[in-house]
Amino acid sequence: MDILKTFISQFTKEFPYEEIQKINKKYFLIDSKTKKFTNKLDFEDLRSSGLYLGEEKARKFNASINMLNILKNKTDKTIKLNEKASWLFICGRDVFADSILERNNAYGTVLVLNKFDEVIGLAKKDKKDKNLFKNFYDIGHLLRRESKKKR
DSSP states (O other): OHHHHHHHHTTOSOOOGGGEEEETTEEEEOOHHHHHHHHTSOTTTOOOOSEEEEEEETTEEEEOHHHHHHHHTTOOOEEEEOHHHHHHHHTTOOEEGGGEEEEESOSSEEEEEOTTSOEEEEEEEOSSOTTEEEEEEETTHHHHHHHHHHO
C-alpha cells in the first residue's frame, strides 16, 4: 500500500485508503459491501474486485485512467492542452509549453487534460528543459501496446 500512497501523495492527501483492496499486485477501489464479501473468499481465486486503480510494476505504481480521473477532482496539479497537442500527446508525444492552454501548479508529475477537461494522461516536467513536459502515460498506450501484439 506504500507504493500507492506515495503515488497519490504527489497529487493529494485525501484519499479513501480503507476502501482500497490489493489483489496480488493490483489495486481496486471497492465499497464496504464488496469488501465484506471478498474478505470471505480465498484470495488465491480472486482476480479482481471493484474499480481498477492500477498495479505495482518494478516497485512503482502504474495508475489506470480510473485512478487519474479520481485524482482530477482532488488536485490542482494539471495542464490543459490545445486540440493538436492533445492528439499528439495521446499518440505518445511530449508537451511543449506553447501548446498549454492552462497550467495549475505545473511542477513534477501532472495530470494532462484536453480542452474539455478530460484526463488524457500523466506527464513529468523535464528537469533540463523548463518548456517541456515528458509523456509518462497516455490513454493511447493501451492501443499502441495491443497493435504491437498483433504484428
